[in-house]
Amino acid sequence: MASRKAHEVDAWLRRPDPASVVVLVYGPNTGLVNERARALARGAVDDPEDAFQLVRMDGDAVASDPLRLADEANTVGLFGGRRALWVRAGGRNLLPAVQPLLAEPPRDTLVVIEAGDLANKNPLRAAVEASRAGMALPCYADEARDLPALIDGAFREFGLTATREARDELVGLLGADRLLSRRELEKLATYAHGQDKVTPADIEAVMADASALALDTVVDAVFLGDLETMDRGLARLFREGEDASMTLLAALRHAISLHKARVAVEGGASMESVLGAARLFFKRKAAFQRQVTRWPSGALESAIASLREGMAAARRNGGLGEAIASRVFLTIAMRVARG
Structure with a gap:
C-alpha cells in the first residue's frame, strides 16, 4: 500500500x-x-x-x-x-x-x-x-512529543533559542494544529527580537496579547452559548482584520480538543487528568471544564463537521468569509443557549 x-x-x-x-x-x-x-x-x-x-x-x-x-x-x-x-x-x-x-x-x-x-x-x-x-x-494533531522540535526549529529561523523553562511552558500551551502553533511561535520570536533567548517572561507577555485573548474569548463564548460576548468579540476581530477562516480554524482546533476531552471523561477519566492533557493556558481551564461538562461527544462531532464545512466555504468565498463564520458560530452557540 x-x-x-x-x-x-x-x-x-x-x-x-x-x-x-x-x-x-x-x-x-x-x-x-x-x-x-x-x-x-x-x-x-x-x-x-x-x-x-x-x-x-x-x-x-x-x-x-x-x-x-x-x-x-x-x-x-x-x-x-x-x-x-x-x-x-x-x-x-x-x-x-x-x-x-x-x-x-x-x-x-x-x-x-x-x-x-x-x-x-x-x-x-x-x-x-x-x-x-x-x-x-x-497529518494528525501535534502531540506533546512533537512540540519541542517544532519550537526549536521555529526559533532557529529567527536566530533564537528557548530556555528549558520556556520550552517546557510552551509545550503546555501550544495546541494540536501546526499552523496556529507556528503563528504563536512567530509572534513570540518577533517580540523577542534582539535577544538571544526566549524566556518565560516573554511567553507571559505574548500570551497576554489582546488579539490572541480576543480570539480565545470568542471561541469560549461560542461553546458556552454566550451570544452577546460572541457577537461583540467577533465584530472586534473582523474590524481589526482577523481572517474569517482563521477564526473558524481556531474554533475547529478547540472543538477537536473538547471532543477528545469529552470522550475521555465518558470513558472514566478524571476531569483533572483531562484538563492536564488538553495543554491549556491556565486562564482558560475553568471555561474549558464547563464546556466539557455541557457538550456530549455526539454534539461535538456535529460541531466539528460544521466548522470544517464552514472553513472550506470561507476559503472558497473570501468575500463572504465573515458572514459564513458568523453563521457557523451562531448555529453552534445556539445549541448551548437553547439548553
Whole structure:
C-alpha cells in the first residue's frame, strides 16, 4: 500500500521516493498538511518562485476540468528540468482528474495534493494508496512529543533559542494544529527580537496579547452559548482584520480538543487528568471544564463537521468569509443557549 503511518511521514519526506509522482498530503492538522505540502512542492523544483516550475492550482477549478491536470503535468518545460503542481483540494471530487496520472505517471512532474481529513474509504485516498505511482501522507494533531522540535526549529529561523523553562511552558500551551502553533511561535520570536533567548517572561507577555485573548474569548463564548460576548468579540476581530477562516480554524482546533476531552471523561477519566492533557493556558481551564461538562461527544462531532464545512466555504468565498463564520458560530452557540 502506497502510504505511510503518521510517525513515518517525516522520514519519508527527508528521502522521497522518486517513483511517487502523485503525493496526497491530508489530515485534520490543517497547518501541518499545508507545511508539508508546501515543503514537498517547493523542494521538488530548482526555483520555487518560478511560476512555470511550481504551479499552484485550485482543486475545485481542476475538478471542473479534469483533463487540465494531466495536460499541465505532462507539459515539458522550455528549458527542461522538473516541475511541480501544488493542488489545494476544495469540496469537489478530484479523483477523475488524478486517475489518469496514476495510470500513466508524468515523467518530470511531481503532483502534490493538499487535502483535509479523508476517511479510509475516501475514493481519492483509496486510489492514491492503491497506486504504485502514488503516496498518501497523513497529518494528525501535534502531540506533546512533537512540540519541542517544532519550537526549536521555529526559533532557529529567527536566530533564537528557548530556555528549558520556556520550552517546557510552551509545550503546555501550544495546541494540536501546526499552523496556529507556528503563528504563536512567530509572534513570540518577533517580540523577542534582539535577544538571544526566549524566556518565560516573554511567553507571559505574548500570551497576554489582546488579539490572541480576543480570539480565545470568542471561541469560549461560542461553546458556552454566550451570544452577546460572541457577537461583540467577533465584530472586534473582523474590524481589526482577523481572517474569517482563521477564526473558524481556531474554533475547529478547540472543538477537536473538547471532543477528545469529552470522550475521555465518558470513558472514566478524571476531569483533572483531562484538563492536564488538553495543554491549556491556565486562564482558560475553568471555561474549558464547563464546556466539557455541557457538550456530549455526539454534539461535538456535529460541531466539528460544521466548522470544517464552514472553513472550506470561507476559503472558497473570501468575500463572504465573515458572514459564513458568523453563521457557523451562531448555529453552534445556539445549541448551548437553547439548553
